[in-house]
Every structure is written in structure tokens, then in C-alpha cells.
Amino acid sequence: MPIHDSASKGYEAGASIYVSGRPDYPPEARxxxxEVLGVGPGRSTLEVGAGTGKFLPLLEDCGGHILALEPVEAMRDLLARDHPGVKAIAGTAEAIPLPDASIDVVVCAQAFHWFASAAALAEIRRVLVPGGMLxxxxxxxxxxxxxxxxxxxxTDPWEGNTPRYRTGEWRQVFPAPGFVFAGECRxxxxxxxxxxxxxxxxTLSVSFxxxxPAGQREEVARKxxxxxxxxxxxxxxxxxxFPYETRMFAYRRTE
Structure with a gap:
């Protein structure tokens, strides 16, 4: 499946500043x-849309078998370089190259809005074990x-039709077949x-x-x-x- 131009072009160009420009995650996320998703020893976890691996330290700290799926080559290369213990996989949320019912937990950090669709959720459900967590x-x-x-x-005037968390459009795919809501944490x-x-x-790491073009990026940076x-x-x-609120949503795959 093709990925949005803002992701393919923006993250290919901005991969090198993504890690330093983005915030980490609070202890509550770990x-x-x-406690909620069950990431840990003896469990397999797949991060979909893993980018450069910004979220991976938390998953690695939890333990278990960690895999990372990322479609943008420049970001995947940085992920593989910085996280050699994690298997980096090329692919998209709509076409995950893993067997049925092979993963205990799927995590999407800063990514689900890019592929919030019935097709992606069906593919995530396919690779999750019954009772597995998203x-x-x-x-x-x-x-x-x-x-x-x-x-x-x-920055907002430049977003065009870029999918974003703030629009709330990602919520429209829920309730979804095969998933039940398991709670929200902030x-x-x-x-x-x-x-x-x-x-x-x-700001310069924002996809759109x-x-x-270089001249317009420089104008944004100047402002x-x-x-x-x-x-x-x-x-x-x-x-x-820089103040943020980390928002976490859990869903369980039904039998």
C-alpha cells in the first residue's frame, strides 16, 4: 500500500533530526x-510505524521479543543502526509480513493517524493472537x-490533507470488528x-x-x-x- 506523500517525502528528508527534535515518553508510558498491554519477557511485541525507533527504548526496557515495522527506508536505516537488537521490517500497516496470530502486542507510537483504516486494523488483528493487545x-x-x-x-497552515492526531479522524475507525476498547491513560x-x-x-521534523521545498522550510524556521x-x-x-500530554489508548483483540 502507498504511504502519504507527507510521510514518504517528509520523513525521508527529516529522518536525521527526528530523534533529537521529538520528546521522549514519561514513566507512566513504561x-x-x-501493566495494561502486557509487554514483557516471554511476549512478542510489534511496533507498527516505528520510525527511527524513538519509542523502542521503552519496549526494550520492558523485555520480550521486539520487532519494528517501518515503510520509510531512511528512518528504518537509522532504527536498525541505533537498535541492533530489534528486527527492523519493511512493510506497511495494511501488509504486515508476519504470520497469522504470531504477535502478543502491537503498538503504534505517533503513527496510527497515518494508517487509521479498516484494512490496517484487519491486518493488525490478523497478526495478533486472540486476546492480544493493540x-x-x-x-x-x-x-x-x-x-x-x-x-x-x-505550522498548521502548511498541513494540507496530512493525517494528524489532532483532527480526531483516526477515531472514526472505532468501534472496529474484532477489537474491544480496554481503556485510556494520560x-x-x-x-x-x-x-x-x-x-x-x-518543527522541522513535522512531516509536512x-x-x-528548502526555501519554504527556511521561512518556517525563521518565523x-x-x-x-x-x-x-x-x-x-x-x-x-516544551509541554506535552502523552495519551495512550488500549484495545483488545476479541476471540
Missing amino acids: RWLG GLVWNVRDESVPWVAALSAI AANRHVGKPEQVIVQR IAAL VRSLIAATPELAESETIA
Whole structure:
């Protein structure tokens, strides 16, 4: 299955800054993986849309057999380089090259909105064992903070028809045949670092921004740096904390 242009072009071009520009995940996400999804020793877990492997440290810390599916070659290459203990697989959510009922847990971190379809869910259900778990995870920026809302106002006009968590369109595929909702968990999160890293690089790693021609990307970066310069709490601090909320959704495959 083809993948969206924003993903194929943007992540191919922006793979190198994806890891540093994106936030990690809070301790609550690690507990959720073990206690709700059951990721751990003796269990097999597949991350679909694994990107460069940003979420993999949490899965590796839980233990068990970890596999990572990623369609964009540049991101998959970085994943394989940085996580040699994880098997990196080429493929899409609609065509997972694994046997039926071979996986205990499927996780999609920052990814499900790209392939939220009946076909993808049917394929995920196929590879899950009966009673297996599907976990969906997103780091969502806290736009109640004025400068975060101003940042979104700079980037959002460029989104076009790019699938995003914030539109809520991914929810339309649920309820889905073969899955039952098993709960939602939320946790505060922060990405701490220099403004250039956690704001500018984060912005440039957004798929539809990374896919822009060089001149337009530079214009976006200029506006973001101007926002930083005009915001005292950002301009006067060598290190800042970008506020996020991590949202986690669990679904169980029915018999």
C-alpha cells in the first residue's frame, strides 16, 4: 500500500533530526506498556510505524521479543543502526509480513493517524493472537500555553490533507470488528533542552514541514526563531521545557 506523500517525502528528508527534535515518553508510558498491554519477557511485541525507533527504548526496557515495522527506508536505516537488537521490517500497516496470530502486542507510537483504516486494523488483528493487545500512543502538545499555540499557528497552515492526531479522524475507525476498547491513560510530559532543539528542530521534523521545498522550510524556521526571540520565557532561557500530554489508548483483540 502507498504511504502519504507527507510521510514518504517528509520523513525521508527529516529522518536525521527526528530523534533529537521529538520528546521522549514519561514513566507512566513504561508502566502502561507492562501493566495494561502486557509487554514483557516471554511476549512478542510489534511496533507498527516505528520510525527511527524513538519509542523502542521503552519496549526494550520492558523485555520480550521486539520487532519494528517501518515503510520509510531512511528512518528504518537509522532504527536498525541505533537498535541492533530489534528486527527492523519493511512493510506497511495494511501488509504486515508476519504470520497469522504470531504477535502478543502491537503498538503504534505517533503513527496510527497515518494508517487509521479498516484494512490496517484487519491486518493488525490478523497478526495478533486472540486476546492480544493493540496500543496507540501520542505525545500531544499543550496548546493551553500561549507560545505553544502561537507555534501551532505558524505550522498548521502548511498541513494540507496530512493525517494528524489532532483532527480526531483516526477515531472514526472505532468501534472496529474484532477489537474491544480496554481503556485510556494520560500523563504530563516535557521535552527539556535548548530552544533550537526542542522547538526549531521539532518543527522541522513535522512531516509536512520537512516535505516543503528548502526555501519554504527556511521561512518556517525563521518565523519559529522570531517567536522564540519575542517570547521572554524562551529567549531568556538556555534550557526550556516544551509541554506535552502523552495519551495512550488500549484495545483488545476479541476471540
